[in-house]
Amino acid sequence: MLKAKEVRGLSNEEIAERIREEEEQLRELNFRHAIAQLENPLLLREKRRFVARLKTILKQKGVAD
Numbered sequence: 001m002l003k004a005k006e007v008r009g010l011s012n013e014e015i016a017e018r019i020r021e022e023e024e025q026l027r028e029l030n031f032r033h034a035i036a037q038l039e040n041p042l043l044l045r046e047k048r049r050f051v052a053r054l055k056t057i058l059k060q061k062g063v064a065d
Contacts, residue, residue: 001050007057015058022051 007015026047032038 001046004053004057007054008061012058012061015054015061019051019054019058022047022054026051 002018007018010018026044029038029044029047033041033044038044
């Protein structure tokens with residue numbers, strides 16, 4: 001996962017693509033968690049927060065433009 005500073009260096013299109021990828025991974029993790037216990041359930045929280053961070057930065061960049 002990227003740091004916020006690294007994400008800010010990406011273009012809006014790259015951030016949007018990364019959001020789609022991360023949300024897909026989060027859906028898959030949630031599905032696997034519903035069926036069986038995950039090896040690392042904290043990964044769900046990390047992914048969810050990373051998606052939120054990406055969306056926040058994308059919105060901030062959109063307002064700045």
